[in-house]
Amino acid sequence: MAHLLGADRVSLALGTRVLLDGVSLGLDDGQRIGVVGPNGAGKSTLLRVLAGTQEADDGRVTRAGGTRLAMLDQRDELGGGTVLDAVHGSADAHEWASDARIRAVHDGLLPDVDLGADLTTLSGGQRRRVALAALLVRDDEVLVLDEPTNHLDVEGVAWLAEHLVQRFGRGNGALVVVTHDRWFLDAVCTRTWEVHDGVVDQYDGGYAAYVLARAERARTASVTEEKRQNLLRKELAWLRRGAPARTSKPKFRLDAASALIADEPPPRDNLELTRMATARLGKDVLDVEDVTLALGGRTLLDDVTWRIGPGDRFGLVGVNGAGKTSLLRLLSGRLAPDAGRVKRGKTIRVAELRQDVEDLDEVADLRVVEVVEAEKRSVVVGGKELTASQLVERLGFTKDRARTPVRDLSGGERRRLSLLRLLVGEPNVLLLDEPTNDLDTDTLAALEDLLDGWPGTLIVVSHDRYLLERVCDRQLALLGDGHLRDLPGGVEEYLALRRAALSGAGAGAGSGAGARTHVPDETAAAGAGTPPEPVRSAADVRAARKEVTRIERRLAKIADLEKGLHDQMAAQATDHEAITRLDADLRALAAEREDLELAWLEAAELAE
Template sequence: MLLSAEQVTKLYGDRILLDRVSFSLDRGDKVGVIGVNGAGKSTLLRLLAGAEEPDGGAIVRESNVRLEYLMQDPAFEASRTVLEQVLLGLSENARALAEYEAKSILSRLGVRAFEQKMGRLSGGERRRAALAAVLCRPCDVLILDEPTNHLDSDMVAWLEECLRARKGALVMVTHDRYFLERVVRSMVEVEDGRLFRYEGNYDDYLERRAQRQESERASERKRQALLRREYQWVMQGPTARGTKSRERLERYEALKAQTGPEEKASMELSACASRLGKKTIELRGITKAFGTRTVLRDFSCRFLRDDRVGIVGVNGSGKSTLLNLIAGALRPDRGEIEIGETVRIGYFRQEVPDMDGDTRVIDYVKEIGNRIATPDGMVTASQLLEQFLFPEPVQWSPIGKLSGGEKRRLFLLSILAAAPNVLLLDEPTNDLDIPTLTVLEDYLERFPGIVIAVSHDRWFLDRVVRRVFAVEEDGTLRAYPGGYTDYLEARRAAERARAPKPRQEKRPEKTAGAPKRKFSYKEQREFETIDGEIAALEAQIAQVQAEQAANASDYVTLQTLQQRQEALETVLEEKMERWVYLNDLAEQIANQEK
């Protein structure tokens, strides 16, 4: 056993977050941890990683176990370069071995300016650098808290394959259900201070959790039936009960003292929206640039009254810019946006706006209204909070005591309660727990208006959207019908169609009269010079990286240099493929002469 928690208790104030829980991790285990926001998922990971100490019980680690931990808000030194931060703490020998892999992983995660200072990176780039730091170090146990946050869809797909292939033990908190479906082998649910473990992936968890809950309900029905029978006996007159045993009375009291499984509040939201007229939102020839980089180019679209649109693309491609243009937070450089008179936009941004930490949760909602209209009638602010899984004790707590995910859920409540008829959702799945996401998806299916969502969550996009707009490198948007899986299949089919068909090299038959293989004049010249060409390309890439470090504060120049580096890397990859072919041919020629 690599790692275990034995009868661990953790308190926050007077709240028992984890109540005498036990957990074990063996070699090769891959465990997904889920639960509602605030249940204690991240706390469990911090305890396992040694970042916090339990208030009771013990965390036991095998001697010499190597452990790497990605926390939600990684610490960093602003003056260190990206590469220094990623390789921090490694010995000189270990640095030499890890540097190449670190650069490769950083490039995969879209962080290519290795010499840039950490303080100049965005929050998402810093988190991707922290992810690279734990992935490039060999370890026995990898603990990841929301590893897919701030990754685009291609990065998420790459990380999924990386973790699937990894041999060591893994424990992670994530809301990405495809990740849980494809990577983990067991699930742990944190609920009411307890841990419930289920073998299998996310689909298996859903089935086995339903079985457990039905078993608990069956046990409670049996207890209630027995309690009713015993109650009838107790209520008989003293004469009739005079000869009854004292043990039976004690059994009745024990049954009465027991509590059944608590019925959880369910976040079932009434899909309310103000009336949307025929004229909705139309974009005509929209172009938007930042400096010399055009992020959106000549985009036209008219959104239908019940549209469900997903926006995908690499980080920084212009997805959020499109939402900001529709919301009126930005103005296009060219083109025009026409908004219908009945349109009411609700914009769920990536960043939760500043909330007064001293304001009570219920007072925050009352600013929208003491009584809020829904299709099912008027509800009070307190009732609406109950629907959003904020029980009464939490409603009267200050916002400052909420977790990051709970604040995001409260922000979502404020958006939906205002009854918009157009929803703009910018990475809505970040920091929301799976129960909340499931209910949000159900809500959006019934929502009588337009939904436009930027998301990297493949499950969410497959469940919600009916067409996908992909933002290309040159700023154009390409439309694909269907959800994310349909888009991915269409993109792969297009790539296969564009790919040049490989030449069929005729291999000589090994017969006495077969002609021998030999270089053509062009191949011979290429074979003699290709090593130097590869070295020159590597030197040019190194020079571009040095220029990136020197121009780290110049966004426009940095973007140009990054594009230059990507072009050089493409040429280098082609040269390396050609080098492999030529060396293979040279080996065949040499073998013929033996």
């Protein structure tokens, strides 16, 4: 493979922090590199150095002759003008409209954006998609993308992943991308670079392969550290032998012990979201009953019913502007419906993580530890009392950062602090609006570990498929038609519905995408005429699982009975009357088996 880009012993420091320390890397044709690492480790800095927009303190960056490179920064610096100017510059329409690849970029990123619109009138999400489209319509050999999935919904992330995989195959250039979207990393990347402590570790494969390799590295480091500790104990024990006055220890033994003590490796994975106690949750949690909500002249929810029980775990997906955040505001009580009601159980204690973390603006002048102390000075975790300073330290805030004012925190640090602030209140209902924004992969893993064992009710709005599929039992969709739709097939079903709706693939697909749905057990005849798929409560799921078990036991019994009848027929092959009777019994068992298999399919779908 041809070499396109390289870094040779590159070093860079910002203030007293060393972000890159003698880093050497190579980028070859056909490679798709995913860059991961903790917030503030230097991922964006590495991309800017490779792209040539930031000078390194030492070392050099090389680029093969004639190689064209384009970079998408986290900041969308589009300037003025129209969308058409930003994407195509002064090129005539016929120059790009005849190119199928460019038309695909328009369809994937700009389906709802007016090409003649002024850039200053666009939302943050639209500006991000315009900036991304402006890069993808070009013919550069190397693309460097910093958080390209920011502001993209599930559908946009899926389109971008497919586009990049098709574009950057062998012989078509190379890609370097920083993202915290684990599904995207696995779908797109062939190699992973981990930036940490001034160095860059390289791994083959996407995120899953990186996690496995890192786990193996941690296991090896643990074995090495155990050997070091054993040797250190022996050396220290030898040095303590003899009379206290004796100081004539061999110098090489003293030097060896000093080297062992100094060789203690720094902690790598010191991030932990502490699992607090959870307030008791009663039988009644949240009931959305015949709710209608309109905002800005658009009907976001149209006569929606949704019953949420104890322990339910729902993931919400949908097109931008469909009303996902507004639905969370209804559940939290921050927004009142135009019609219908939201009934809340007497024992529920709701905590809401907002998308913009705006609740921290009220405490911008407080220090990190003071924010947690204002909620609760100490909590008991696993029988041990932890202070506020110990809690923030567990969440990755060093002693210096724990004394930092909230206004000076990074986006990822603000998100982590908001999570901790919610958890110390011991809620039993969590509403999370885009919880993965600004979080690095280590923090995301800690968040998922916490949510995996969450005993309360959980509602998550996210474009992160990895998170949704791991921590949520069920997915629901808001498709922009005012109705809430159950997704037994998860995110893949949602993407199929959106593809069908956008392509206008027949009345059947259209009715499926727009069917009116009351959740969980009330149906509406209005809409496209197809029966709605109600959202099932936790009790429905448990009953379905019991039914599946009952049917499976009966099917096993029928198999034994059929085997016995066949044995009897073989033993009585000359008895015509016995054969007729046994054959009738077999037919009856076959009919029962067929009915049970149909019932099993229905129950299994409910039990998913």
